[in-house]
Amino acid sequence: MDSSAPLRADSRLERVLRAGLFAVTAELNPPDSADPQAVYDNALVLAEVADGINATDASGANCHMSSLGVCALLLRAGYEPIMQMGCRDRNRIAQQGDLLGAAALGVRNVLCLTGDDVTAGDQPEAKRVFDLDSIQLLMTARTLRDRGMFLSGRKLTVPPRLFLGAAENPFAPPIHRRAERLAKKIEAGADFIQTQYIFDVAIFRDFMARVVNLGLAERVFILAGVGPLRSPRTAEFMRTKVPGVYIPDSVVERLKKTPKERWAEEGMQICVEIIAQVRQIPGVAGVHVMAYRQEEMVAEIIHRAKLLPRMKRK
């Protein structure tokens, strides 16, 4: 992205990326609790090692504390949130309102997602909304920010300042057309991308080569999604039950060959190796580390991947 262009939101994440530094973001798993302390505890671990903390939006269609609620708590503690917003649970009216509310609270980064289907979660009987799709949500957020209007054309007194993100899954079919779909996301307004978990670096490398060929790497910051596997069983669960996660047999085999007491260690080691590999791929601007309810592990991985210290908070 053109470094002389005006800042979208002046968020820490945006400044790190624009400065050409290798960015690190991490995912925080919202608690099943009305107590803010669980958020503070997890965030404390992540804040020291990441430039931004993703607050997931009922991922896997399982209900947890809301993304907006978590973001408000993160801001209260002085951290940098990346608010995830999916399209499964809210229509365009609620989404636009939440974007304004989030911006008013101080949220500067928003990740626009389609969202896992309701059938993936523990309340599959719920109504799925999907009024907008992720690309339309990006465009809607950009309309609020750049044109200072709701979709209806009604004017905002003060538009929100948002650094807009989107996800991409380089491993889901049609893998040869995924870069073209990424182009649509950029056209719609994506400033940064966080990818799905990478466990097969070769496929990701091919994807990035297409992205670079299409000239997209100069127009968007791409953060490679990574994370540890705790055990062969976790790996099996993730690749069969979590939508869109691809884990090649070789990775599962490697874990299976490891003695049980070293599974977690080996899982982290694999993750650290993948980070080292994706760092070398042209067009990769950072990593996004995800680990379901294992925030300490995330910190350890970022430490071992030699990505510390991070830039001081503003």
Add this chain to the structure above:
Amino acid sequence: MRRRGWPWLQDRPLILEAAYSLTRRLLVWASPLLLKVGVPRLNSVFIPLEDVTKKPVFGCRMCGQCILHSTGMTCPMTCPKELRNGPCGGVRQDGHCEVIPSMPCVWVKAWERSSLMGAMGTEIRLVQPPVNRSLHGTSAWLNVLTGEDQLAPPAWQITPNP
């Protein structure tokens, strides 16, 4: 499960693209006459007509704003998430749907078929505006005539994103 179209014909999108172009041209040609008859009266003819043609072929859901020619002649409303800019990230390794594992992903098909199309094959790269839910159940063909199918939300404007 609701019908999701007639795959044999859908896998020959060139034929469908030609049929689409022809229908469109016919409609535009006949539009002065049709508009004189009036949309309310025509609805009673067009809706059943679309019902018996587009439902069996495409699994049409009567969204009232057909973009088949921009989506590989594959109806995006048959995607369980009704994505207009798919596919989502949940597509299974075998190319099947996240939500309905027995069904090939509508958008994987759409991208495949778009590469078999003629002039309209590249339209799959266009960013599609949100669905106007108030057109649900109305005739897409008549909405072409009145231009209503082209109406995006007022502030919707695709501009280059530097």
